[in-house]
Amino acid sequence: MIRFEDVSVTYDGAAEPTVRGVDFEVPEGELVLLVGPSGVGKSTVLGAVSGLVPHFTGGTLRGRVTVAGRDTRTHKPRELADVVGTVGQDPLSHFVTDTVEDELAYGMESLGLAPDVMRRRVEETLDLLGLAALRDRPIATLSGGQQQRVAIGSVLTPHPRVLVLDEPTSALDPAAAEEVLAVLQRLVHDLGTTVLMAEHRLERVIQYADQVVLLPSPGAAPLLGTPSEVMAVSPVYPPVVGLGRLADWSPLPLTVRDARRRAGALREGLAEVAGDTAPRADSAVIPPSPSRPHSTSRLSRLLRRATPTAPAPAQTAVIESLAVRRGRVEALRRVDLTAAPGEAIALMGRNGAGKSTLLGALVGLVEPAAGSVRVGGAVPHRTAPRELIRRVGLVPQEPRDLLYADTVTAECAAADHDAGAEPGTCRALVSELLPGIADDTHPRDLSEGQRLALALAVVLTARPPLLLLDEPTRGLDYAAKARLVTVLRGLAAEGHAIVLATHDVELAADLAHRVVILADGEIVADGPTAEVVVASPSFAPQVTKVLAPQPWLTVAQVRNALS
Ligand SMILES: Nc1ncnc2c1ncn2[C@@H]1O[C@H](COP(=O)(O)OP(=O)(O)OP(=O)(O)O)[C@@H](O)[C@H]1O
Numbered sequence: 001m002i003r004f005e006d007v008s009v010t011y012d013g014a015a016e017p018t019v020r021g022v023d024f025e026v027p028e029g030e031l032v033l034l035v036g037p038s039g040v041g042k043s044t045v046l047g048a049v050s051g052l053v054p055h056f057t058g059g060t061l062r063g064r065v066t067v068a069g070r071d072t073r074t075h076k077p078r079e080l081a082d083v084v085g086t087v088g089q090d091p092l093s094h095f096v097t098d099t100v101e102d103e104l105a106y107g108m109e110s111l112g113l114a115p116d117v118m119r120r121r122v123e124e125t126l127d128l129l130g131l132a133a134l135r136d137r138p139i140a141t142l143s144g145g146q147q148q149r150v151a152i153g154s155v156l157t158p159h160p161r162v163l164v165l166d167e168p169t170s171a172l173d174p175a176a177a178e179e180v181l182a183v184l185q186r187l188v189h190d191l192g193t194t195v196l197m198a199e200h201r202l203e204r205v206i207q208y209a210d211q212v213v214l215l216p217s218p219g220a221a222p223l224l225g226t227p228s229e230v231m232a233v234s235p236v237y238p239p240v241v242g243l244g245r246l247a248d249w250s251p252l253p254l255t256v257r258d259a260r261r262r263a264g265a266l267r268e269g270l271a272e273v274a275g276d277t278a279p280r281a282d283s284a285v286i287p288p289s290p291s292r293p294h295s296t297s298r299l300s301r302l303l304r305r306a307t308p309t310a311p312a313p314a315q316t317a318v319i320e321s322l323a324v325r326r327g328r329v330e331a332l333r334r335v336d337l338t339a340a341p342g343e344a345i346a347l348m349g350r351n352g353a354g355k356s357t358l359l360g361a362l363v364g365l366v367e368p369a370a371g372s373v374r375v376g377g378a379v380p381h382r383t384a385p386r387e388l389i390r391r392v393g394l395v396p397q398e399p400r401d402l403l404y405a406d407t408v409t410a411e412c413a414a415a416d417h418d419a420g421a422e423p424g425t426c427r428a429l430v431s432e433l434l435p436g437i438a439d440d441t442h443p444r445d446l447s448e449g450q451r452l453a454l455a456l457a458v459v460l461t462a463r464p465p466l467l468l469l470d471e472p473t474r475g476l477d478y479a480a481k482a483r484l485v486t487v488l489r490g491l492a493a494e495g496h497a498i499v500l501a502t503h504d505v506e507l508a509a510d511l512a513h514r515v516v517i518l519a520d521g522e523i524v525a526d527g528p529t530a531e532v533v534v535a536s537p538s539f540a541p542q543v544t545k546v547l548a549p550q551p552w553l554t555v556a557q558v559r560n561a562l563s
């Protein structure tokens with residue numbers, strides 16, 4: 001159904017092709033997963049199927065890509081729209097109408113479907129994706145995950161024969177991700193839909209794949225195989241595979257269920273070697289406590305050289321009885337929360353629970369309807385931006401919102417200037433987070449993960465005592481995530497308080513001292529990470545599920561215990 005014949009893509013001005021030697025086929029009615037490190041060219045390969053590459057992105061495509069027999073170089077995306085439905089990494093840039101219902105109908109209208117068919121499919125899709133309560137809402141007022149669901153719904157309604165999805169679960173909470181993947185699987189099984197999907201969070205998707213295409217490194221030819229064949233050699237793999245590699249299980253497990261069946265001996269071994277040192281669910285032994293000695297990484301040295309900030313008060317942020325209204329929605333109610341210096345807090349909860357709103361309140365973007373917010377003693381929404389950036393910095397859900405300049409260099413120079421930091425501070429931070437980003441690239445042309453690294457560096461340049469991150473692992477591979485964790489741990493060790501809103505249970509397990517769960521605008525759990533995630537099947541990481549009742553959280557913890 002999709003065929004790549006010796007394809008290479010070279011973007012304008014690039015010395016080397018971004019991808020080359022791409023030669024594989026996706027048979028009709030299969031779900032094929034495209035995996036590989038950040039910036040390796042996954043979106044480029046997907047774009048070549050939907051025709052966005054090279055028609056919209058520019059550059060040169062060599063070789064041939066055909067979808068249902070149509071050559072995507074000679075057919076513009078519009079001429080492929082009846083066959084291919086595409087969801088990109090940034091849903092906002094794809095929306096053409098203003099409300100949820102209109103957006104779901106738009107694709108069908110352009111194809112000239114009958115009104116009664118359109119009506120039926122809109123209703124089906126609203127139900128299928130849990131969007132019924134939001135049908136009349138302007139899309140601009142939806143939370144990130146709600147928008148991603150609308151974007152997925154809007155490509156499903158015309159019933160395309162081929163779906164091309166770029167990180168379709170990146171903004172979804174764990175339960176919503178499962179629901180969406182179940183819908184896709186049903187389309188594949190029942191209607192013979194063909195799906196090509198790129199995704200970093202393999203723990204969510206690997207079990208649904210018929211085949212996996214791995215782009216191992218930039219410019220290297222892809223490797224094709226069954227999920228277990230590819231996972232045996234892939235540089236990116238989910239925690240169950242990490243556990244399987246550590247314990248030498250063969251074949252490697254791809255699901256928690258597979259792994260649980262084999263984990264008996266490992267569980268016994270861990271109980272023996274760990275003895276008293278095994279983590280307890282009622283303590284936050286991992287990650288290291290906020291009082292850990294100062295990290296000596298290059299990054300922490302860089303940050304120490306930057307402008308010193310005022311001594312941190314006892315609590316970096318204090319929220320009391322906070323209520324926030326957004327339009328007709330009561331987005332937060334009776335929220336009490338403190339963040340202490342050195343503390344990393346993961347804010348979790350279903351899409352629309354109020355996480356971004358809470359971060360917005362801490363950075364003064366939304367005003368309380370009742371209650372109070374104080375950051376470093378200041379009231380954020382009444383503090384001038386120049387003053388506020390020395391107290392709190394937010395890396396938004398869409399990093400693009402933070403970037404204004406034409407090149408990476410100019411963006412970094414502006415960040416150094418705004419923060420009063422030594423020239424070069426921001427650029428060095430970018431390289432530390434994700435090596436290989438070119439100076440003169442336009443931020444628009446960076447891959448998703450690269451853009452996040454840049455936005456994070458811009459915010460870190462001001463060394464805010466309170467650092468807020470909204471869904472910071474979109475577009476990041478496991479290695480980049482591990483580097484992000486190291487950076488954030490280093491910052492926490494130096495006394496920064498960190499609050500991150502995330503659906504990435506693996507990240508929370510790795511980094512957070514505390515997990516706070518929001519539901520429908522209220523805090524329903526607040527405690528040490530191990531305690532909160534072990535008690536909640538939705539938010540438990542894979543290792544916890546495999547090794548329960550022992551409360552291990554990460555592969556690294558298990559490795560350390562066994563070494
Ligand atoms: N329009 C463009 N012009 C120039 N370079 C581009 C363009 N689009 C992407 N690139 C570059 O091509 C490389 C691959 O980008 P791509 O977005 O395909 O990677 P990816 O594997 O999808 O990354 P991620 O996992 O971070 O989403 C990156 O180095 C990126 O900077």
Ligand SMILES: Nc1ncnc2c1ncn2[C@@H]1O[C@H](COP(=O)(O)OP(=O)(O)OP(=O)(O)O)[C@@H](O)[C@H]1O
Nearest residue numbers: 141143144145326327331351352353354355356357
């Ligand atoms: N401008 C607005 N007008 C009306 N409702 C809004 C507006 N902005 C947000 N909301 C609603 O407020 C609620 C909380 O949204 P918020 O973005 O804080 O959720 P979230 O927990 O961050 O979700 P996600 O996990 O999807 O990012 C949602 O129901 C959302 O639809």
